[in-house]
Amino acid sequence: MSVPQPTDLTCREVVELVTDYLEGVLPPDERLDFEHHLVWCSWCRDYLDHMRRTIELTGEPDDSEPPSPIREELLSAFKDWKRTRE
């Protein structure tokens, strides 16, 4: 780690730019500043890892049971539907 320059982004600024960075909407010069910060700041790299992992986990399918009225009614609807296709 080297000593940050006064013009560099601070970590506080980086965490507010993370979404714009992931969305690919940072203007080229800000993107460079952002990536430059990540090169020397492992803490902000960790922060970005957290964010990426959170997004992945948010998108994972649920594996717990849905509310049972929904489940039962739907299964019988599914069987009816299947019958119409045979």
Add this chain to the structure above:
Amino acid sequence: MQPAVTGSAQLTDDALLVAGLRRGDEGVFTQVVTAYSKSLLRLAQDFVRTRSVAEEVVQETWLAVLDGIDRFEGRSSFKTWLFRILVNKAKTRGVREARTMPFSSLAPEGEELAVPEERFRGSDNEWPGHWAAPPRSLGTIPEERLLAREARERIVGALGMLPETQRIVVTLRDVAGWDAEDVCDVLGISEGNQRVLLHRGRSKLRAAFEQYLEEE
């Protein structure tokens, strides 16, 4: 005949999933209903007045999936298509009920920090604005803890606690897998607004994830 596939492959592989539904495979249908009904229900509740109406909307959505599965062309992912059907139905119901849409009054909200101020060094420090209490590296966390079901449950719990507009945007982007443009179109918000809501919502989910990581 498709080869039998067990586990979640059928959920992550759209071709298998759609083929399973088309041939009337009850196991596939149960899996997909299990995987998404809670997210669909929570999202529907943001558009209509009551839980029972939201449940009806979810039912109608699944029936529409069955009705339309033969015409599904795979131009979007199954999940994206599924949530689009739900949102269309929920919006129609919401309008009929004259429920005020969450986005109809998008007053600019106050400033909201992704990370609390006290986790950064103050101006009297040699490195102001840099981490005082940095996040932990995921590399130091045991893999089984990262993969535990509870990790996801904590994030989903935090999603349920988000302000409505943030929850809708995060759900459509990160659960349903929509792109930003589709979210803006359906909700009638600008790209900038969409990003602010996404940023604030995701930042809170990350905080919940971090809190989970800190507990041992």
